[in-house]
Amino acid sequence: MDVGITGRDLLHDSVVSAKEILPLGFGRASFYYASKPGEISGLAELEGRRVATSYPNLVDAHLAEVGVKAHLVRLDGAVETAVELGVADAIADVVETGITLKTSGLETFGKPILKSEAVLIQSERVTEGSDAAAAVEILHRRLQGVLIARRYVILDFDCPVSAQEEAFRLVPGIESPTVSPLAREGWVAVRSLVPRDEAPFVMDELWRVGARAILVSSLDTCRI
Template structure:
């Protein structure tokens, strides 16, 4: 039975649970449940703190898990490795400090840096030859400088508004671009390939839609340049031999532009259909 670790709370939990449900797995009905067995799919789900998932998977106690790339790097568990990015939970890690105090990474040498991700930050600074005194904190670190426990911080940045409100400015390079990922133990267990294939199908369904349209047959090559599809559009004859019906898979984010371009070319009866799941 495949043993899967799932975030029990936090920003990753809801979307991870939704993806697993769309992939055909039975999750928990009560948010207090920490262990759920799905006998139909021969899997067990363990609902854990996102910060602990890489440790459980890396130790071999569980076969696979969903967590953040940042949490995986922070855990520094050699036995856990990233297998697949899942396209949600994006975050960026940056350094910040008092305005004008720091200009580059080397300026941190010999200072105190507060962070909730000491493993991640320590590994990054070691790689770049910068020695600091790390101040591990659990949670928000924006007040660490004002309260005198650190000279700079390393934290998640989205718009930078929170840091500016704390009187801080971002400096230096990006430490890490993070998102939700599938992590696996060194030995992949039976059922892992099925899980991965299903999750990939969900991601395809979220990123693409199907477009159907009618088109003069002489314009098929031009239309294929606008919407080439994954391999190639499907072209079917209509009763009128001068027209064909076309079906093609296109990125959801570009569908309106593609529809406009196809209409301008001469396509008519353009319809868009959502994809609920897929296998490519």
């Protein structure tokens, strides 16, 4: 396989020769140690204890990194039941909302071992200049275009020339805003990309400096 989509945590655990080339922004979760509240409060206390996980390589590498020797108990699922069943003293597992841990009577301790999300990966066997590398690059660009399109909106507005410098500071765009003449003397039309989550604030500010006919529209995809 030359290219694929997986979770960052699964990539680290699989120990395959592949590298992450694009974070995809969905399937976000953190990977944490957890135990019964008050039972274990820090990584050092894992020394000599049993840790259940479905990600043994990832956890093994982390324990080695922090210099703690623990016994790994490899489970394929329902890891959160391991402490209650007496199979382990702690677990290391995926946490998103924390509901699974809470309903299992467990609490995280320490910092997250890893922040994960879905990622595009490329095999280390794909050599530069090969057909596979060219195909992966096209896929990478197309996916990146969709990710950028989701993060930004198109902002169009009419602006008095006297206020345009102030308006440009509010909408610098990714490269530069597009400015077109308007039939109305002393006014220009401006188009720029703006981060989606900043759009309401930018619209308020543009209105304040004198811009009018402020329109926001979504992008489907782009190549920037």
